[in-house]
Amino acid sequence: MSTPAPLNSPAETTLWKGHTSQWVHFWYYLFCLILATAAIGGIPFTAGLSAIGLVVPFFMWIIRWWMTKCTSYELTTQRLRISTGILNKHLDELELFRVKDYSMTQPLFLRLMGLGNLTMITSDASTPTVEMKAIAGVEDVREKLRNVVQAERDRKRVRAMDLEDSDGGPIH
Template sequence: MDDQTEPVVIEPPFASAAAMQPESAPIWKATEGQIVNARWIFLSLIGFWLLLPVLWTAWRMIRTACHTYSLTTQRIRERSGVLAVQVDELELYRVKDIAVLQPLVQRLLGRGQIVLLTSDRSTPRVVLNAIPAQAKVADLIRAHVEQCRVQKGVREID
């Protein structure tokens, strides 16, 4: 007779199939647009003969290129930093409101901002800056927020 038995897995009572769903690959991914560096690029062109403005502009452009946003079915990730990387995550079910802003310069270049008001204590306001096709991305986020709330059974009570 074999004394080996299969291990018993005990799930906590709050764990549901939706809550235990594995993270999916990014649905949408973008970097912060270089338009945020427009004034530094302009100053660098004026003072191109000075080394400091050119180096500062180059550093800001590298830093902006390393600032990425990604959306999965359950969260939004913001990754920033060149030498020391910081990753902030926001669970989609915490999003309360979505606003789309288009500052003049960004609007002229087809970019804009998406502002998320959340119930998260550490980041109550999340700004996705210089995003292409911001209205479509905001609609995509909104659809996944609703889907995530339904899956997790989350309701907002004010």
């Protein structure tokens, strides 16, 4: 049995779902391949014992791949949900009216892959900074985020205030 939403709360809809791309770990995966190559190259010199060394880069690769695959993002009209964890799941929700600022970066390598990073500065005590790394269509996600943050602030009648001290600098 579910509870009905308050009258002033519109239905929450999903605008975007995604996860971090495996390309963000390119150098880590390359290192695993170098380790595996070294283990294979050592087989003639170690009477086959170095083949056991293939287990280490294999498990390093699989664990990193699985950890990345098990991190997902869901942007709705009211919040950002971040789900992480392989065995133990953790769900973190960020109410969008708490987003104070956001920035998008696209390093050359990620840009070549059509990916980018989105960083948000929030007023949320548990997560003052939220980073979504190597996500596809980052420009579209940033624009959707911008629109829903403003809509949520308007709906909740929330405004951010920038405070300055007597010297004209920001108050921390």
